[in-house]
Amino acid sequence: MRIMLAPMEGVVEHHVRDILTRIGGLDGCVTEFIRVTDQKLPYKVFYKFAPELESGCNTPNGTPVRVQLLGSKPEPMAINALELVNYGAKAIDLNFGCPAKTVNSHEGGACLLRTPDRVYSIIKAVRDAVPVEIPVTAKIRLGYEDRSSYMDNARAVEAAGANELTVHARSKVDGYKPPAYWHYIADIRAELKIPVVANGEIWTVEDYLRCCEQSAGVDVMLGRGLLSRPDLARHIKAHLNNEDYTPLTWPEICTMLYDYYRLTTPLYCERNCGNRVKQWLMYLSRQYPQATVFFEAIKRKTTPSELETCFQDALAACSAIRQ
Ligand SMILES: Cc1cc2nc3c(=O)[nH]c(=O)nc-3n(C[C@H](O)[C@H](O)[C@H](O)COP(=O)(O)O)c2cc1C
CATH class of the missing domain: 3.20.20.70 (Aldolase class I)
Structure with missing residues (x-):
């Protein structure tokens, strides 16, 4: 298959x-x-x-x-x-x-x-x-x-x-x-x-x-x-394959999204730099409630420094959960 x-x-x-x-x-x-x-x-x-x-x-x-x-x-x-x-x-x-x-x-x-x-x-x-x-x-x-x-x-x-x-x-x-x-x-x-x-x-x-x-x-x-x-x-x-499976956690998804953000930021003009991440978060919201919360936090942010701060806050919250 x-x-x-x-x-x-x-x-x-x-x-x-x-x-x-x-x-x-x-x-x-x-x-x-x-x-x-x-x-x-x-x-x-x-x-x-x-x-x-x-x-x-x-x-x-x-x-x-x-x-x-x-x-x-x-x-x-x-x-x-x-x-x-x-x-x-x-x-x-x-x-x-x-x-x-x-x-x-x-x-x-x-x-x-x-x-x-x-x-x-x-x-x-x-x-x-x-x-x-x-x-x-x-x-x-x-x-x-x-x-x-x-x-x-x-x-x-x-x-x-x-x-x-x-x-x-x-x-x-x-x-x-x-x-x-x-x-x-x-x-x-x-x-x-x-x-x-x-x-x-x-x-x-x-x-x-x-x-x-x-x-x-x-x-x-x-x-x-x-x-x-x-x-x-x-x-x-x-x-x-009858294998046990643990789905990706929100901290793993959030890290993935941050990598995506860092990779793609230089490709868009400053005003649009968070748009692709916001778009992906809409899809992720269906599965991860934390994605909805994160989307609410970044939806009106448009500058790279604002977005970076939001990501750092979200990642810090994730590592607090991990500890
Ligand atoms: C935003 C968006 C863009 C799409 N762009 C294409 C495309 O470029 N070529 C294509 O063949 N299908 C395109 N599709 C259709 C998808 O490939 C797929 O057939 C459709 O989303 C149904 O599958 P899904 O329910 O797994 O999403 C697009 C769908 C969406 C939602």
Whole structure:
């Protein structure tokens, strides 16, 4: 069985991939989507989204990273996929699930699910352009307005030559609202020969087990669940191996978050320097009540020195607990 880290635009950038893969249990990652229009993109764009191109397309701990492209035109998608491979990409993932208005109004992302023949053409063009040893994978939702086109799109993905399909088990209109409709994935798995990865709404080990049962398979991709429990993949694997497992404690999470803050602070202008940490804390709040308290403490702080003070207070409180 495999557990993949989901692509999340504006959230799961390479520092987050590094931190989460170091915690463990993950077999692969996908970058945020890189938007393709008509042009061949310059290396600096690819590098911005996938700095792992410089290290064999692996995270620092050696976990493989696929590079995701999003676009609506077969030829530019093929040209950019080949360009990426020439720059060192080891696998290309194609996005057919993005619900964003700006993306859909340019006919990219989930709106392509209304026309399975266009899904086919894009994947086929990319598959034909890149060397056969480079996996081309696709990520879809169950449909656009409703879920009725799920099998047509899944068949199109396989017929076009994709090596793997990930299914976020909701339509575009379902958005991110629970539940995820995992049982549709069982139908897809029964029909397709390529591996199918289940995605959506897995927050706990119990959710994982229910997803496996309903989707009739074991490979999954985790997004928000891993941000709220950074060791969820490790926990799932320990459970499957009948090993005892102690989840990460708040002091461990707080230390991880501080490392993330220190790494990413120089990348943002001063006013935005705490935004990424605040965003992650929102996800962590679901699992760690202390994250809610910490979020309340930092939510209006904007300068590096204020944020540093808040972190030092939180870490001191953590070490007081430890003693
Ligand atoms: C903030 C955010 C950004 C996302 N960005 C992407 C993306 O760049 N590419 C993609 O294929 N899916 C993207 N997704 C969808 C996730 O990969 C995943 O399919 C979805 O969150 C459901 O999985 P989860 O319930 O485990 O989070 C995004 C989701 C969120 C919440």
